[in-house]
Amino acid sequence: MGSKSTADSLLNIGIKQQESGNFAESVLYFNKSLVSYYEHKDFKKAGDCYSYLAISYSLQGNYIQSLSYFEKSISEYKKVRYKLGISSVTNNMGGTYYYLGKFSQALSCYQKVLEIQTEIKDPKTIAITTQNIGGIYSKLEDYTSALKYYRKAYNVYTKLNDVKAIAQNLNSTGSIQVKLKDFDLAYENLSKALQVANEQNDKQIKIEVLNNLGTLFYEQSDYSKALGYFNNTLQLAKEMNSQQYIGDSQIAIGNIYAGQGKNKEAVKKCSEGFTIAQKIGSLSLKKDACDCLYHSYKTLGDDKKALTYYEKSNIFEDSLNSKETSNRMMNMEFQKQQLTDSIAYVKKEHTIQIKHKEEVQKKEKQRNAIIISLGFILVLAGGLWNRLNFVKKSREALRIEKDRSEELLLNILPEEIAEELKQKGSVNARDFNLVSILFTDFKSFTQTAEKMSPQSLVEEINVCFKAFDLISEKYKIEKIKTIGDSYMAAGGIPKPDQNSLKNIVLAGLEMQDFMAERKNENMQTNRPAFEMRLGIHAGPIVAGIVGVKKFQYDVWGDTVNTASRIESNGMVGKVNISESLYLLIKNEDCFSFEYRGNIQAKGKGELKMYFVEANL
Structure with a gap:
């Protein structure tokens, strides 16, 4: 039986290998340390190993294997009631679903994290989850809400003086600013993030920033600079065996070729990206590849292939479950609004009562009776208004629940069969x-x-x-x-x-x-x-x-x-x-x-x- 210190050393070597982008080597060290921790019945450390294994597989684009290891990690943490670990791993599972384009499942994970955090209140985990929710808003193209969540996370990272987390936050913020065409501010934030990534030798942050810098110059039609950044992204992705970014950068380069009128080259690159997207099962990446192939084949005059990829793109768009995610987001905001309305109503009632008592002391009985009557009418009117407002919101909530029920039915039955069942019974x-x-x-x-x-x-x-x-x-x-x-x-x-x-x-x-x-x-x-x-x-x-x-x-x-x-x-x-x-x-x-x-x-x-x- 190996010592605990040896197992700890193997785990730390694995972490260093992972941070350096050597994922295959990191997996070997994590597995070796895992065996030793089980020998010592250290389930908390075993959970750590599974978590790191899951991250290594996720960063290589092997999302099915990654989710399996995350489940294992949570199982080990539950044995020792390590709630902070359960919270952190659930957060990472959300990130994996995010990369798969399964935004509804990702949001479910983040909601579970916040439920756990109401008890343990770990600021770092709350900040990470907050930033991840901002990422979903970004995918839904609600950039104002995305930036709001990113700013909340940034304030926490600054207080904690977490340099890497700040760099990741600046990178996410920069990507939103690119979409909003605020290119100067985006370049400033992305440059800061890249500097930290180089100083910390964090290849994962570096590859994400390089990809966003490529997008920045692509959006400005500076194809030469964009191509340079995407080629650097592709080279680093191949070194790290990051299938997600290999596919992403291939598609990005294909889009540049399409913009330059090199449509045959674009088809080649985007086809390679589509193959990788199919391999790792990323819906969002498959949709991006199909969009590129549709436009390229359309320009080449191959309408048949263009139509094929146009139809595939629409299928992947539907599969992203953005509607369900939007409904869930809306429901979160509705619940928050209900709480706000309730507090406001209590304050209003309290104010009316105080005023009423003052008037009783100052006025005669007859005048008081009139004021009380008027006050009752006002309260009744206010109650009716609140009731109408509540009914309106309740209807919206019922609509949301109806949509959820339909989504649940589609999980049980094929769509065509579910429709027939709803129509005919x-x-x-x-x-x-x-x-x-x-x-x-x-x-x-x-x-x-x-x-x-x-x-x-x-x-x-x-x-x-x-x-x-x-x-x-x-x-x-x-x-x-x-x-x-x-x-x-x-x-x-x-x-x-x-x-x-x-x-x-x-x-x-x-x-x-x-x-x-x-x-x-x-x-x-x-x-x-x-x-x-x-x-x-x-x-x-x-x-x-x-x-x-x-x-x-x-x-x-x-x-x-x-x-x-x-x-x-x-x-x-x-x-x-x-x-x-x-x-x-x-x-x-x-x-x-x-x-x-x-x-x-x-x-x-x-x-x-x-x-x-x-x-x-």
Whole structure:
């Protein structure tokens, strides 16, 4: 067993490597220290390690892995009731959702942080969260509110004399000033931030500032200077393996080429950026890339491709959930206004009472009666006014809740099905000629589960299935349901999609990659680990809604049963597919196949099966 001081030294080396942008090296040191901390049962330090691991993966653009580690960190902090750590990690989770373009989820994280902070009142965490909320306002193009939140955070950082936090704040403020066309002040703030980043050798702050300086000169149509800054950003991003900024700078350079009339070069750069955006699953980055490709292809006269990317851009815009986020922001402000109105009303009532008493002492009974009557009328009128105002605000609150309910319904059912259910109160079953069905199942689940506490078991399954949900969303396949330790999804419903067969196989491969990484993590910390079989089959199905309570969208047919048999006859770590699916995707260059021959399947006789792998 290694000493605690050795573990601390390994952790500190990892932190230095992370600050220097050497993320791969930092991960190695964090994992080594994590093993030692578990040996000493130091769960607080184990939580620290998971948090730093999550940040390293997030900065490389591996957001699914990052969110998984953040969840682990919170789990360890809860064991020792380390509320400051829980608050800080939840804040960082919000940042990860922000980069994914999932602003509503990001805001939910920030609200949780502020709830925790009402108890522990850590000024640094409150300031960071305040600045992050400003970032969401910026994405919603409410720049006045964004600057208001940035200024609040800046005042706290100044009191704490936190040089790096001040630099990050100046960088965020500068980015807003660029959008407001206040270029001189933006350049001043960004230059200050860059100076601190160089002095502190903080590559992460430096890469963010360089990117914003590039945007500053791009907005002024000074393409030469802008290109210089974006090329520096790209070079530093490649050194740090920051996929987010590699993609971002590629798209920015593509936009410069488009502005210079070099549309073929623009297409090349923005296509590279789009590929990275798809890889890391960033909605906002995918939208930026599609906008660039739309304008470039349109200028080149390729209307067909231009239209394709225009439609994709609109889809990604809708997926950013900006409407839901705006509603939630509005609700926060409405709640605050309700409190303000209540205080004002109490003050008003108190004032009326004091005046009333004074008048009673000065006036005769008859005059007092008149004043009291008038006072009653005034109070009644004021009450009626407040009532009307409250009704107005209540209606707005109901509208917001209605929007939330609709968003919740869309989380349960596909949009097309949800609309039919709202309009008719029921949904007609539909036949589909070609749908792909994916099943997963954990091998030796019962034996592995016996080694875990009930809480640890549920947490582990939740981590895996949350990752599967994100992967399903990334490849646009429909999650159908979970049954115990089994996960079921379908491609090509409720809207047929020509890419669904390819996408569901890519999703299956990524799910197996996740499980392999998860097993390695758990083995390093001496935790039980699940291994998974995964099978996919394609064919005709019937889809619809069953029941009237706790209803769910489900699928039926021999295709579903066959897919289940394909999964149960698969091998751990492999993606097993049927012959019918193989015949449909065999010409896809991104896959390689291994024929398994005829495999005896329960209730199906012999079926031809194939293992599929990704061509790197």
